[in-house]
Every structure is written in C-alpha cells, then in structure tokens.
Ligand SMILES: Nc1nc2c(ncn2[C@@H]2O[C@H](COP(=O)(O)OP(=O)(O)OP(=O)(O)O)[C@@H](O)[C@H]2O)c(=O)[nH]1
C-alpha cells in the first residue's frame with residue numbers, strides 16, 4: 001500500500017492509504033441494511049453477502065471498477081447509525097473513515113427511513129470529505145407512498161443527491177460519477193443549527209484550534225475520546241479534550257442535561273425538520289404485507305410459525321437433498337467408481353487404493369455434502385432476505401434473555417446453522433464482550449450445514465426423519481442449558497433489545513441463487529482439496545496397514561465406550577478438519593454410501609450426535625481463536641469433547657438396554 005502524509009484531510013494530519021495503481025478511493029458509508037453491499041457488488045462484481053438484517057457486513061471489503069478514465073478502489077463498510085459508533089463492526093467503519101479516509105464517500109441512505117438516516121448524514125457533512133448522497137430503496141419508498149423532493153434535499157444538504165435502486169442497478173453510475181466529479185466541493189454544506197451554547201463553544205474551540213476540523217470539535221464536546229484520538233495527533237487530541245471538558249461543564253450546568261443529549265436532540269430535530277420539508281406522504285392503505293407482519297410477530301402464532309418454519313426447512317433439506325444425493329451417487333457409481341475399479345483391478349494395490357479412495361472422496365463431496373448444503377443455503381437466504389430473521393429475534397427475545405443474550409443474538413445463531421465461521425464473525429455486532437463470548441460458545445454448538453449433512457444424510461435417511469429431528473431437539477436443549485449456565489455465571493454488562501425491524505420483502509430469485517452459489521463455491525474451494533487429499537492419504541496409510549494400528553489402539557473408547565465400529569474412529573479424526581468429512585470418510589472407509597449395510601441404527605444415531613458436538617472444526621477453532629483468544633477456544637474445545645463423549649456413551653448404554 002502506498003502511504004502518504006496528508007495535512008489537509010478531513011481531520012488533522014492523518015495518514016492516507018490507497019492501493020497502488022488506483023486514481024481514487026470511494027467508500028460506501030451509511031446505516032445498516034440500507035443497501036451499501038448491494039450497491040458495492042453491483043458496481044464492482046465482487047461477491048459480498050447482501051441480506052435483509054442489520055449488521056450483514058462486519059469487515060471492510062475492497063473492490064475495483066473503471067469509471068470514465070478513472071480506476072477506482074471501492075470500499076464496502078459495515079453499517080453505522082452514528083459516528084459515536086460502539087460495536088466492534090461499527091468501529092471498523094469509524095476507524096477506516098478516520099485513519100485511511102477515502103477521497104470521496106457515497107453516503108447510502110434508505111429513502112423509507114429518511115429521518116433516522118439523515119442523523120448520520122448530518123454528522124458526515126461536518127467532515128471535509130467530498131460526499132454524495134445515494135437516496136436508495138426508491139422503489140420501496142414509492143410503494144409506501146413516500147415522495148421526496150430530491151432537488152430540494154440536495155439544496156438543503158449542499159451535496160449532490162442521486163436517487164438509486166441498488167438491487168436493480170438503477171442510478172448507481174450517476175452516483176459514482178457525481179462522487180468522482182472534480183468539481184465536487186466541500187463548500188456550502190448544511191450546518192446543523194445547534195443550540196447557541198454549543199455553537200459558542202465550537203467558536204471558542206475554533207480560536208484555540210484553528211487547524212482542527214469542525215466535526216472533530218463537535219465530537220470532542222460530546223466527549224468522544226476514541227474519535228478525537230483517532231483523528232488528531234496525540235498531543236492535539238489531549239489538549240482539545242481537556243479544553244472542551246472545561247467548556248462542557250459550564251454548558252451542562254446551564255442546561256441541566258448532558259451535552260451529548262443536547263447534540264443528539266439537535267441532530268434529530270434538524271433531521272426531522274429536513275424530512276418534513278422535502279417529503280410528502282401520499283395516502284397509503286394498510287397493505288397485505290403489513291397484515292402478515294402483525295401475525296408473524298404476534299406471540300403465539302409467531303412462535304408456532306417459527307417452529308413450523310424450522311421443521312419445514314429440515315423436511316425440505318431432507319427430501320430435496322436426499323433425492324439429489326441418490327441421483328448423484330448412482331451417477332458416480334455407474335460412470336466413475338465401477339469403471340475405475342475394473343480398470344485398476346490388476347494394478348498395484350497401493351496405487352489402486354489411493355486412486356479409488358480419492359474418487360470416493362470426490363463422490364462423497366458431490367453426493368453427500370453439496371445437495372444438502374445447497375438446499376439449506378437456499379432456504380437460509382429466503383429467511384435472510386424476507387426480513388424474517390429480525391422477526392425471529394423479536395419473537396425469541398424473552399428466551400434469549402434467559403441465556404444472557406438479547407434477541408439480536410438470534411441472528412448470529414441462525415447464521416450458525418449455515419456455517420459457524422461467519423456466524424461467529426457476526427457476533428461483532430453484539431454490544432458487549434460478555435454477549436460475544438456467550439454467543440460464540442452457543443454458535444460452536446449449533447449444528448451447521450455440514451453437521452446437517454450428517455444428521456439428515458445419515459440419521460434422516462437411514463433411521464428416520466423424526467430421529468433426525470430429535471438430534472436437533474437434543475442440541476437445542478444442550479445449547480439452552482449451556483447458555484443458561486453461562487448467562488448466570490459470566491460476569492459483564494447486560495443490554496436490552498434495541499434492533500430495528502427489517503422490512504418484509506419478497507426475496508429476489510436471482511439474488512437468492514447468487515448468494516447460494518457464493519456460499520457453495522466458497523465451500524467447494526475449501527472442502528474439495530482437503531477431501532481429496534485426505535482420502536488419498538487414507539488410501540495410502542490403509543494399504544500400509546497403519547490405519548489398523550490406530551483403530552485398534554483407540555478401540556476401547558470407540559467400540560467399548562461408544563459402541564461404534566472401529567473404523568468410525570478414523571472418520572471422527574477427519575471430522576475435525578471439516579465436520580461433513582466425518583461422514584464422507586466413513587463412506588470411503590466403508591466402501592459404500594449405503595450406511596445401512598455397515599452400521600446399526602443406534603450406531604448411526606450416536607455417530608451423528610458425537611460428530612455434531614465434539615470439538616468445533618479447524619476453521620471454527622481458528623475464528624474462535626481470532627475473536628476470543630486461545631484460552632476461551634481451548635475451554636470450548638475441551639468442553640465439547642467431554643460433552644460429546646459423555647452423551648455418546650449414554651446413548652450407547654441406553655440404546656443397548658432398550
Ligand atoms: N427494494 C429494495 N431493496 C434493496 C435496495 N437496496 C438494497 N436492498 C435490500 O436491502 C437489504 C440490505 O441490503 P445490503 O446491501 O445487505 O445492506 P448493507 O447496507 O450492506 O447492510 P449492512 O451490511 O448490514 O450494513 C437486502 O435485502 C437488499 O436486497 C433497493 O434499492 N430496493
């Protein structure tokens with residue numbers, strides 16, 4: 001990265017970075033769930049997850065695009081409600097804006113929630129970064145009967161305002177052209193009419209710190225130490241904070257309320273005033289959608305609906321995934337495995353083993369994992385994009401409080417049913433470290449799509465649908481009990497539920513398939529090389545007789561305690577690499593995907609329960625270490641191993657006596 005000292009940035013003397021070979025950096029800034037990522041991926045073609053709940057993006061992503069003669073570095077940021085951002089993902093945005101500030105920002109604003117969005121816009125206008133407002137979701141605003149006078153809004157704010165529909169690509173080029181226009185100036189912008197005392201305080205600070213920007217002084221008066229320290233040299237930051245502290249005391253005494261309350265009140269007042277003067281609400285009847293919404297969020301119908309939705313999800317994964325699996329297995333068997341076996345019949349056993357095991361690995365990857373995972377992700381996308389996730393959070397808020405979390409944490413937990421890794425990353429949107437720790441432990445216990453492959457592909461298919469469902473119920477009980485203990489035991493702050501409800505929307509077919517493809521592709525990139533290499537290695541060590549030595553050594557536990565066949569121990573070891581590999585390797589070792597031939601129903605049930613619980617997979621361990629550190633990660637791993645083996649032994653004992 002090219003790094004240059006700038007002295008005339010939005011803030012005093014910060015370092016500016018821009019990847020080499022780019023003419024400009026443009027960042028998308030705005031409230032959560034307004035359409036920044038939709039805009040970004042439409043513009044750059046870089047696949048980022050777009051979803052209908054606040055806090056989808058938790059990291060910054062760079063993309064590039066050529067517009068006119070310029071090569072642009074474009075940055076997608078996590079959403080923020082204000083510059084006083086507090087959660088970890090929000091801090092990423094704040095830090096980026098202040099330390100590596102872009103050449104221009106496109107402030108994406110949700111036209112259906114203009115007042116709340118303008119709060120941030122007004123704050124952003126106080127910084128000297130060239131800015132364009134993309135008034136997004138114009139289609140939704142129209143549907144709701146909201147009309148906005150765009151010219152007037154642009155005149156009031158003093159920056160270009162471009163109407164857009166990010167999901168359809170409407171207006172995006174216009175917004176980008178406006179942002180890269182050399183004539184785009186930082187002059188003549190709207191200034192908030194703060195209370196006179198505050199304006200006088202800013203004037204006073206202006207005299208003492210003429211080179212420090214307006215917006216930083218407002219933040220200093222709000223005592224946003226973090227912000228000031230990020231934006232100024234350490235010495236300047238300390239002086240500014242001390243000086244503003246002496247002024248704020250006087251103002252607070254005079255007002256009888258904290259200065260940040262006064263500033264927030266003035267910002268909201270101003271946003272409301274602007275919205276009143278630029279919008280008209282056309283007559284709007286209660287729509288069908290709004291009626292559905294009130295049913296979805298009502299207590300009893302809502303919860304029943306949620307349980308039904310989950311049962312239906314697994315039923316669809318079970319039937320559609322099972323159907324696809326059967327077809328793919330028979331294709332592979334007929335056209336690949338059988339011909340290869342007859343072709344290699346006379347070759348050296350080691351070579352034959354390595355090749356056949358690798359082919360079985362590929363078959364297992366395509367047939368056992370992809371069908372279930374793809375179907376599950378299609379359904380998860382529908383949950384995400386319809387706006388149902390935020391409703392589930394609302395419905396389960398009471399329950400999550402019992403485990404020391406607020407309803408907001410339901411979103412990471414449900415995402416965990418897809419893959420634990422992004423789910424644990426999304427705990428960055430939670431407010432406290434305590435919640436983050438509890439949620440991460442619970443996510444590590446949540447059956448992800450890879451574990452669903454085992455539960456449904458093995459138990460669902462060969463034992464029965466309700467037996468598979470009973471494993472989810474068991475998991476739920478374990479998750480709830482663990483959460484309850486942690487909620488009681490872990491110290492730390494507790495918070496209430498403050499989360500905005502995502503609008504109910506008809507999910508877009510293209511977007512659903514695109515997102516599913518993005519996730520399945522990611523899965524294939526990581527899983528396939530491991531699976532093929534692992535299977536080939538297995539073929540090699542099996543033909544050398546090493547496998548038997550290992551399996552015999554652990555037999556007292558695998559066979560004696562858990563009642564599994566000896567070769568299941570090897571499968572369990574591979575399952576640490578990736579959970580679904582436990583089942584795939586089991587098929588490779590058994591030489592068949594028809595598990596009924598090699599395992600009893602009890603063995604299948606207990607194998608599925610053990611693989612679901614015992615130790616998170618390596619990718620999850622890595623992300624846990626990243627987010628919580630080694631100590632918590634080791635504790636979680638030890639806890640899950642002990643739990644899995646205890647439950648496995650119990651199932652074996654009870655099952656044998658039935
Ligand atoms: N109707 C409509 N929906 C939109 C538009 N732009 C985005 N959306 C939808 O709004 C939701 C949020 O979009 P994202 O792009 O994920 O929002 P974001 O601003 O990146 O959100 P965070 O990452 O949480 O900060 C998704 O369901 C999008 O499909 C639009 O112009 N019209």
Ligand SMILES: [Mg+2]
Pocket residue numbers: 036037038049050056057077078079
């Ligand atoms: Mg996003």
